Each structure stands twice: as structure tokens, then as C-alpha cells.
Amino acid sequence: MSWFSEFGAILAMQGFNGLSVFCVLLLMALGLAIIFGQMGVINMAHGEFLTIGAYTTYLFSSLTTSYAPAFAPYYFFFAIAGAFLIAFCVGYLVEWGLIRHLYRRPLDTLLATWGLSLVMQQAFRSTFGAKEVSATLPDWLMGSVKPSESIDIPINGLFVMGLTVILTGMLALLLYRSQWGLRVRATTQNRIMSGAVGINTRRVDRITFALGCGIAGIAGAAFTTIGSTGPTSGSLYIVDTFLTVVLGGAASLAGTIASAFTIAQTQATAEFFMHGSMAKVLTLSAVVLILMMRPQGLFSIKVRR
Amino acid sequence: MKTIYRNVLGGKAGTLDVLVLAAILFAVFPFALDPFRLSLLGKYLCYAFVAVGLVLCWGYGGILSLGQGVFFGLGGYCMAMYLKLEASDPVSTKIQSTPGIPDFMDWNQITSLPWFWEPFKSLPLTVIAVLLVPALLAFIIGVAMFKRRVKDVYFSIVTQAIALILSVLIIGQQGMTGGVNGITDLKTLHGWDIRSDSAKYILYYASGVLLIAGILFGRFLIASKVGKLLLAMRDKEERVRFSGYDVANFKVFVFVVAALFAAVGGALFTLQVGFMSPSFVGIVPSIEMVIFAAVGGRMSLIGAVYGTLLVNFGKTYFSETFPSLWLYFMGGLFILVVMLFPNGIAGLMDSHVRPWLARRRGARLRNAETPADAPPVDSSLPGTATVRSPSPLAPGEGASTPRVQPAH
Amino acid sequence: MAKAELALAVEGLTVSFDGFKAVDDLNLYVDQNELRVVIGPNGAGKTTLLDLICGRTRASAGSVKFKDKELTRMPEHQIVRAGVGRKFQTPSIYENLTVFENLEVSFPRGRTVFGAMTFRRSSEVIERVHRVAEEIYLEDRLENAAELLSHGQKQWLEIGMLLMQEPELMMLDEPVAGMSVTERQKTAELLNRIAVGRSMIVIEHDMEFVENIAHKVTVLHQGKLLAEGSMEAVQANPKVIEVYLGH
Numbered sequence: 001m002s003w004f005s006e007f008g009a010i011l012a013m014q015g016f017n018g019l020s021v022f023c024v025l026l027l028m029a030l031g032l033a034i035i036f037g038q039m040g041v042i043n044m045a046h047g048e049f050l051t052i053g054a055y056t057t058y059l060f061s062s063l064t065t066s067y068a069p070a071f072a073p074y075y076f077f078f079a080i081a082g083a084f085l086i087a088f089c090v091g092y093l094v095e096w097g098l099i100r101h102l103y104r105r106p107l108d109t110l111l112a113t114w115g116l117s118l119v120m121q122q123a124f125r126s127t128f129g130a131k132e133v134s135a136t137l138p139d140w141l142m143g144s145v146k147p148s149e150s151i152d153i154p155i156n157g158l159f160v161m162g163l164t165v166i167l168t169g170m171l172a173l174l175l176y177r178s179q180w181g182l183r184v185r186a187t188t189q190n191r192i193m194s195g196a197v198g199i200n201t202r203r204v205d206r207i208t209f210a211l212g213c214g215i216a217g218i219a220g221a222a223f224t225t226i227g228s229t230g231p232t233s234g235s236l237y238i239v240d241t242f243l244t245v246v247l248g249g250a251a252s253l254a255g256t257i258a259s260a261f262t263i264a265q266t267q268a269t270a271e272f273f274m275h276g277s278m279a280k281v282l283t284l285s286a287v288v289l290i291l292m293m294r295p296q297g298l299f300s301i302k303v304r305r
Numbered sequence: 306m307k308t309i310y311r312n313v314l315g316g317k318a319g320t321l322d323v324l325v326l327a328a329i330l331f332a333v334f335p336f337a338l339d340p341f342r343l344s345l346l347g348k349y350l351c352y353a354f355v356a357v358g359l360v361l362c363w364g365y366g367g368i369l370s371l372g373q374g375v376f377f378g379l380g381g382y383c384m385a386m387y388l389k390l391e392a393s394d395p396v397s398t399k400i401q402s403t404p405g406i407p408d409f410m411d412w413n414q415i416t417s418l419p420w421f422w423e424p425f426k427s428l429p430l431t432v433i434a435v436l437l438v439p440a441l442l443a444f445i446i447g448v449a450m451f452k453r454r455v456k457d458v459y460f461s462i463v464t465q466a467i468a469l470i471l472s473v474l475i476i477g478q479q480g481m482t483g484g485v486n487g488i489t490d491l492k493t494l495h496g497w498d499i500r501s502d503s504a505k506y507i508l509y510y511a512s513g514v515l516l517i518a519g520i521l522f523g524r525f526l527i528a529s530k531v532g533k534l535l536l537a538m539r540d541k542e543e544r545v546r547f548s549g550y551d552v553a554n555f556k557v558f559v560f561v562v563a564a565l566f567a568a569v570g571g572a573l574f575t576l577q578v579g580f581m582s583p584s585f586v587g588i589v590p591s592i593e594m595v596i597f598a599a600v601g602g603r604m605s606l607i608g609a610v611y612g613t614l615l616v617n618f619g620k621t622y623f624s625e626t627f628p629s630l631w632l633y634f635m636g637g638l639f640i641l642v643v644m645l646f647p648n649g650i651a652g653l654m655d656s657h658v659r660p661w662l663a664r665r666r667g668a669r670l671r672n673a674e675t676p677a678d679a680p681p682v683d684s685s686l687p688g689t690a691t692v693r694s695p696s697p698l699a700p701g702e703g704a705s706t707p708r709v710q711p712a713h
Numbered sequence: 714m715a716k717a718e719l720a721l722a723v724e725g726l727t728v729s730f731d732g733f734k735a736v737d738d739l740n741l742y743v744d745q746n747e748l749r750v751v752i753g754p755n756g757a758g759k760t761t762l763l764d765l766i767c768g769r770t771r772a773s774a775g776s777v778k779f780k781d782k783e784l785t786r787m788p789e790h791q792i793v794r795a796g797v798g799r800k801f802q803t804p805s806i807y808e809n810l811t812v813f814e815n816l817e818v819s820f821p822r823g824r825t826v827f828g829a830m831t832f833r834r835s836s837e838v839i840e841r842v843h844r845v846a847e848e849i850y851l852e853d854r855l856e857n858a859a860e861l862l863s864h865g866q867k868q869w870l871e872i873g874m875l876l877m878q879e880p881e882l883m884m885l886d887e888p889v890a891g892m893s894v895t896e897r898q899k900t901a902e903l904l905n906r907i908a909v910g911r912s913m914i915v916i917e918h919d920m921e922f923v924e925n926i927a928h929k930v931t932v933l934h935q936g937k938l939l940a941e942g943s944m945e946a947v948q949a950n951p952k953v954i955e956v957y958l959g960h
Contacts, residue, residue, distance in 0.1 A: 526830070529829060529830050529831075529832065530817075530818065530823055530829040530830070530832040531826065531829045531830050533807075533810060533814055533817075533818050534818060534829055536807065536809050536810065537807040537809075537810065537818055540807060540808060540809060541805050541806070541807055543769070543801070543805065544801070544805040544806070544807070544871075544874075545818075546789050546790055546793075547767060547769075547789060547790075547793055547798070547799050547801075548793065548818065548819045548874065548878065549790050549793035549794045549821060549824055549878060550790055550824050551788070551790045551824075551825075552790075554825070554826050555826055555829075558826045
């Protein structure tokens with residue numbers, strides 16, 4: 001009996017582990033899904049926008065602890081907003097200075113944004129040092145809930161999960177229910193026609209790109225609750241994130257969610273049976289194999305050419 | 306004989322380019338540089354193999370592989386495994402708990418040689434493996450992806466993922482691969498000490514000769530119908546398919562050729578540097594190799610060599626003198642080349658240096674009161690980056706470099 | 714009609730994109746040496762029909778038989794090698810190559826990787842290229858880069874690239890789109906000349922041009938066959954008038 005409940009507890013915690021990985025992947029992938037899925041732009045510097053968000057949160061945290069300690073329980077919400085804003089603005093500038101010149105050369109965009117990511121990483125290193133930093137978390141984010149004797153669920157994990165759900169919901173509303181979303185989708189499907197009916201496609205591009213970067217910034221803020229931040233924190237996830245988006249079928253939000261879930265649960269389950277790095281090898285190989293057999297991703301529609 | 310002159314050497318201009326490169330590699334550098342710098346140069350020449358392969362596959366074929374480190378690494382590891390087994394004979398490893406196996410295996414409590422190490426006891430099998438293993442992997446990836454019409458960025462992302470997978474795998478399987486340190490302490494190749502100065506010179510020259518042979522092979526491909534088809538496919542894939550060609554086969558072929566170039570470079574790298582590690586396999590080295598080709602000129606085989614040498618000398622210089630500036634330099638170079646000079650050094654040569662030389666020559670001729678009715682180089686299109694060679698038969702290295710078209 | 718005379722037999726051909734049937738249970742028979750013109754309003758499924766015949770789009774149901782060979786399961790390049798040539802709606806040529814090279818690459822030899830490596834520009838190839846270039850009015854442009862040609866010349870060049878393959882069935886998608894009146898005239902002459910000894914399917918909107926070339930006209934509407942027959946018969950058909958003028 002006790003063996004059974006123990007096993008159940010391990011299973012539940014492993015499931016929760018998978019959910020955490022899922023949230024991280026999804027948060028990363030959401031921004032990329034709109035940039036890659038809607039615009040077809042490969043942004044190799046996407047991870048660095050996440051790092052921007054994480055460092056912003058760290059700055060908010062250290063400013064709060066040194067100047068307004070009483071404010072500490074609440075700063076995190078402002079940090080999220082700040083992370084979004086800063087990443088959004090940097091994204092806006094990057095689109096203006098770099099991306100818009102390369103829209104018709106996707107492979108070159110890939111290389112140029114890789115260069116950008118190198119520059120940004122070095123900028124982080126020069127500003128914050130090569131050592132990893134951590135934001136001081138408000139007390140209410142610490143600790144864990146115990147729904148039963150042997151199950152232990154950390155609050156920060158729950159917080160990230162909540163944030164992921166809210167953000168995904170908001171993005172879905174924005175894309176599928178708002179005027180702006182309509183414009184974005186119209187531009188994706190037929191750029192020339194959209195321009196002809198009076199949509200400022202350049203502006204749509206710029207805002208879409210900046211928004212994707214802003215979401216990466218929020219993801220960065222969420223990251224600080226579960227890990228520390230270094231100059232290359234974001235770039236570690238870039239391949240996983242791209243695979244998530246591609247596996248999801250690039251253009252669909254539901255596909256991205258499903259593929260993030262699949263990858264995360266595979267990874268978490270595999271980690272239960274083998275060493276972490278082998279689990280990663282197994283998961284990535286599985287994704288690559290699926291993509292070889294079904295290059296259009298898991299979710300895609302057959303369209304008339 | 307004339308066809309070889311035209312198609313392999315690339316006519317007068319092409320022959321001159323090769324001769325200049327040969328002179329620099331074989332006559333200038335060995336005497337101008339001390340043995341340490343020369344061995345650095347030898348190392349860079351190994352990267353140049355990858356860059357030359359990328360010119361064929363990316364510049365001409367439009368296939369951007371972000372996983373060339375995989376093939377470089379596989380070639381290098383195959384060579385390293387042979388050298389490691391030779392260095393791990395029972396006598397020199399007698400202090401180990403299991404003598405006769407590589408030291409890192411012993412440290413990881415492995416007591417017998419893993420099966421896939423067995424072939425590397427033999428030099429001929431090793432040489433075969435150096436070529437066959439990467440070629441086979443490239444073939445499998447290529448068939449799987451190209452037969453299903455995966456292209457552009459999707460292909461790039463998948464190759465990048467494969468680079469990540471292989472590097473994580475090598476690091477994770479420490480006992481069988483040497484882990485993050487790689488395979489080190491390599492000493493002899495079939496009894497020949499590769500650490501001596503004379504060996505370094507010989508290996509350097511061997512790399513140079515093989516590299517130039519590779520470039521000539523590349524030229525032959527480009528001048529043949531394969532080269533024209535690659536260009537045609539890059540811009541109008543459907544049209545090629547509906548002219549009765551199996552497009553995927555050509556893509557697989559050029560991808561395998563690029564993998565072979567990388568593999569040879571990797572094997573020579575192991576020999577010259579004396580070790581191989583996962584730091585040459587993963588995402589970062591793979592994408593750096595692309596920038597070598599981009600800086601040199603993605604459409605120029607010889608340019609790729611100069612690009613590789615230039616970027617690597619820059620890297621060595623910067624990381625010795627201003628280590629913190631190196632990433633800015635490298636990142637800036639990526640952005641600059643892609644945005645402003647998509648044809649790299651070779652493109653600049655074609656659009657600026659060669660017309661300038663031609664004008665100089667033209668001026669001299671006019672001064673000698675020769676009627677200069679025809680310009681010596683077809684410069685009828687000032688301002689365009691490309692000048693088409695008047696003869697369709699001789700796509701020489703420089704003159705007929707086609708403009709890089711946005712591939713989509 | 715004896716079966717042996719048929720060049721192409723399309724039967725029950727259907728393709729659906731997410732439930733939308735672009736071509737719906739279509740039957741079409743083209744005789745040997747016939748020049749058939751397919752007309753129809755926008756979205757009638759004309760281009761999709763060509764896509765289905767040449768394998769660019771896979772059929773959901775039905776069959777396409779070319780000289781009794783089933784095409785629906787064959788890969789595109791095999792269909793081409795079997796003798797079906799296809800020109801695209803917007804001129805699809807290799808802008809980076811010269812006119813000569815464009816034609817040379819289309820010469821049906823050295824189609825494997827190894828074959829292409831060892832392909833030699835023999836006198837036979839040169840002769841063929843010159844003959845075709847003469848046919849398509851580009852004899853004196855052979856050494857020009859294809860990107861420098863005018864729009865009409867690019868259309869001709871693509872037709873020439875098909876001629877190099879000597880297809881038994883040639884399919885042209887709007888060959889005179891964007892051409893001047895003189896160019897249209899020359900194209901009609903060209904098509905009438907090259908239609909000798911092979912079957913052709915031409916999609917076209919320009920009725921005057923259609924009258925000039927068509928042996929028989931097929932009208933498509935919403936993926937289905939609406940009418941078929943001589944130009945006069947089709948023009949007098951009330952259903953056709955309804956579709957073209959009725960909305």
C-alpha cells in the first residue's frame with residue numbers, strides 16, 4: 001500500500017516537473033511562434049530577449065532591496081511589466097535597424113540575428129559580469145504546498161504555471177479576437193493585398209516582432225523565479241524553442257502549445273529513466289525524426305498552392 | 306587538356322587565383338611565420354575545408370547547413386580514435402586497472418573496448434571511416450529531408466538540432482568518447498610522431514595540397530552541369546523538377562560533398578592539433594564555420610579560404626589582445642557581411658578591385674596609343690556586383706559569380 | 714473514338730483542399746496531335762488541373778492516364794521523363810544563367826547526378842539549342858543573361874525549354890499573359906507550329922488568341938466540366954454564357 005502511494009507521489013511530482021518544463025518551453029515558444037509563425041522570421045537572438053527580461057527583473061529586485069525594502073512583496077509585478085516594456089522596445093529597434101532589411105532573405109536573417117545574439121551576450125557580460133545573478137524573490141513565492149503527506153509542490157512553479165496560462169490566453173485573444181490580430185493574420189496570408197486594403201504592413205511587422213520580443217521578456221521574468229541568470233541563459237534554450245515551434249506547425253498557436261507539452265513530457269519522462277543529458281538526446285532525436293517524417297509539423301492544413 | 310584548363314582551373318583568371326593561393330600557402334607563410342604560428346595556420350586550413358564545402362552547398366545549392374561541425378567532428382573523432390588506440394598500447398597504459406584501453410575509459414570504470422572502437426585499430430579502416438561515417442550520416446539526413454522537400458530555414462534548424470544532439474551525446478557518454486575533454490594526448494600516426502616540428506610542416510603542406518585539390522574538384526563541379534543545376538534549383542526549384550530532374554538527388558549529393566569536405570578537414574585537424582573535442586561539434590562552431598564562408602564570399606571557393614584565414618587570425622588576435630571585444634567583433638562581422646556585403650571578400654574583389662585593375666590596365670593601353678575600343682573586362686553594367694563572363698563555357702571563379710538571389 | 718488515339722485520359726479526377734473541391738469528378742480526353750484550350754472563370758480549377766496532371770498536386774481520387782500510363786502516383790520528374798512538359802503561369806526561367814544555358818539545362822540528357830557531372834556540350838546539343846532558339850525568336854539573345862529578357866521573351870524561353878525536352882504532351886498555363894499584340898501574334902504562330910506531332914493543353918483567357926489556336930475548347934466551372942466542343946459551339950452554349958455573363 002505504502003509502496004503504491006509512494007509511487008503515486010513520484011508520478012505526480014514527475015508530472016509536475018514535466019509541467020514546469022512545459023511552461024518554460026511554452027513561454028519561450030509563444031514569442032517565437034508569433035515572430036516565426038506569423039512573419040516567417042528566424043530570430044536567433046530570441047533567447048537574448050529572454051535574458052533581457054531576466055536581468056530587468058534582477059535590477060528591479062536589487063533596486064527594491066536597497067532603496068525600498070517595504071515594497072519587496074509587490075515589486076515582482078512591476079518587474080514583469082518592466083521586462084515586457086524593455087524587451088519590447090529593444091525588439092522594436094532591432095526590427096527597424098536589422099530585420100526589415102532582410103525580410104526577403106530568411107537564411108540571412110538567421111545569420112544576422114545570430115550575430116546580434118553574440119553582441120547582446122557580450123553586452124550582458126560587460127554590464128552584469130560573467131557570473132550568474134539571482135533576483136531576491138518575495139516571500140510569498142517561496143515554500144511549497146503539500147496536498148498530501150508525500151507530495152511537495154513548489155509555489156514558484158505554480159506561479160510560473162499561472163503566468164503561462166494567463167499569457168497564452170491573452171495572446172490567443174489578441175491574435176484571434178482583436179482588430180490587431182486580424183491585421184497580423186491578414187498580413188501573414190497576403191501581404192500585398194493587406195497593403196492594398198489599407199493595412200500598414202510595415203507597422204504590423206514591427207509591432208508583431210516587438211511583441212514577440214516583449215513576451216520573451218516576460219518569460220525571462222518568470223525564469224528568475226526558478227533559476228539564476230547569466231549572459232548565455234537564454235541562448236541555451238534556443239534550439240529547443242525552435243524545435244517546439246517547428247514541430248507545432250509554425251502557424252498555429254494550438255500546435256505550439258501541444259508540441260511544447262509533448263516535448264516537455266517526453267523529456268520529463270525520459271529523465272525518470274535515464275541521465276539528464278541522455279534524456280535530452282532522446283527527446284531531441286525523437287523530434288528530429290518526427291520532423292523528418294512529417295516536415296510540416298504536427299498541426300498544419302493542406303492548402304492550395 | 307583544354308577542357309581541363311577551362312573547367313577545372315577556370316581559365317586564365319581562375320588559374321591565376323589558384324597560383325596566388327598556392328604561392329601564399331606554400332611559399333610565403335612557411336617562411337614568414339614561426340612554427341607555432343604556422344601550426345595555427347594549419348589549423349585554420351582545416352576549417353577552410355568546411356568553408357569550401359559550404360560554398361558548394363550553401364552558396365550554389367542554397368542549402369544552409371548549421372550542422373557542419375557534426376561532420377567536421379565525426380571526421381576528427383574517427384581519426385582521433387585511431388590515434389588514441391595507438392597511444393594506449395598495453396605497455397604505456399600498464400598502470401591502468403585495464404591496460405590497453407584509452408585512459409578516459411579506465412577512469413570511467415570501463416573494462417573493455419566498446420564495439421564501435423574495434424575498427425579503429427586498423428589504419429585503412431580508419432581512413433575509410435573518416436570519409437564514410439560523415440558521408441553516410443549526411444546521406445541519411447539529406448534523403449530524409451530533401452525527399453520530403455524540407456528546405457530553407459527548416460533544414461537549417463534541423464541541422465542545428467543535430468549539432469546539439471551530437472555534442473550533448475558526446476559529452477554525456479564520457480566513458481566511451483572522452484566526454485567534454487574530448488580525446489587527448491594523441492602521439493603517433495602508425496608510428497610517426499605527429500608532435501615533431503617536421504611532422505607539423507609535412508601535415509601543413511599536406512593540408513594545403515588537399516585543400517587546393519578540393520577547390521579544383523569544386524570548380525569542376527561548378528563548371529559542369531551540376532553547378533548550373535544547383536544555381537537553377539536555388540532560384541527555381543519547381544522548374545528544374547519539371548525539366549525531369551530529381552531535385553532531391555542533387556541536393557543530397559551536394560550536401561554529402563560538403564560533409565566530406567568537412568570530414569577531411571576534421572581528420573587533418575586532429576592530426577595537426579593532437580586532440581579532438583565536442584567543442585568543435587556543437588552549435589557555436591558550426592555556425593562560425595558558416596561565417597568563414599560568408600566573409601570570404603559564399604559564391605567563391607577561393608574566397609572561402611581567405612575568409613576562413615582572415616576571421617581566424619582576427620579571432621586569435623582579438624582574443625589575445627582584447628578578449629572582451631572578440632564577441633562584439635564576431636557578432637558585428639556577421640551582421641555587417643550579411644547586410645552589406647552578401648558576396649563577401651570575393652564580391653568586393655569582383656565589384657571594386659578587378660574593375661579598378663582593369664581600368665588601370667585600360668589606361669596603360671590607351672597611353673601606349675592602342676585603340677581601346679573594347680573594355681578589357683565586361684564592365685558594361687557599372688554598379689552591379691556581378692559581371693558576367695562573356696563566354697558561357699568558362700564560369701571562372703571571379704568573373705561570372707552570380708548575384709546572390711534571395712532564396713525563398 | 715478508339716482508345717489508342719488518346720494522348721491523355723482524365724477520369725473522375727477530384728482534389729479537395731480542406732473540404733473544398735478545386736477539381737471535382739472531372740473527365741477529360743485529349744487526342745493525339747490535338748491542341749486543346751481550357752478556359753473558365755477565375756477559380757474554375759484550370760491551373761489545379763494542370764498541377765494534377767503533372768504531379769505537382771496529388772489527386773484525392775480519380776485517374777490520369779497518359780498513353781495508358783497512370784500518372785497520379787508517379788513522382789514529378791518521372792512524369793516529365795514519360796513525355797509531359799509543363800509551363801508555369803508566371804515565366805519560370807533561370808535568371809542567373811544565359812539563354813543558352815537555360816536551354817542546355819533542359820536538354821533531356823545527363824539527368825542523374827553522375828550524368829550531369831559527365832555531361833558534355835556536344836555538337837548535337839549546340840545544334841538543338843540553336844534550332845530551338847530560332848523557333849522561339851531568341852536566336853540572337855543566346856549569350857544574354859536570361860534576367861535581361863523582356864517579359865514576353867521570358868515566356869518564349871520557357872516554351873523553348875519545354876521544346877528541348879521534346880514532350881509528347883505539352884501543357885501551357887497562360888502563355889500570352891502580359892504580351893503585346895505583336896508578341897501574341899508571334900506566339901500563336903509558334904504554338905501552331907510546335908503543335909504538329911504532339912498534343913497540347915493550353916490555358917488561356919484571351920478569346921481572340923484561343924480562336925487562333927484551338928482545335929477544341931473545354932470550359933471549366935467550379936472544378937467541373939461545363940462544356941466542350943468547337944469554339945463556336947462553346948460560345949453559343951447558354952450555360953457558358955450564363956457563367957461568363959451571369960454574375
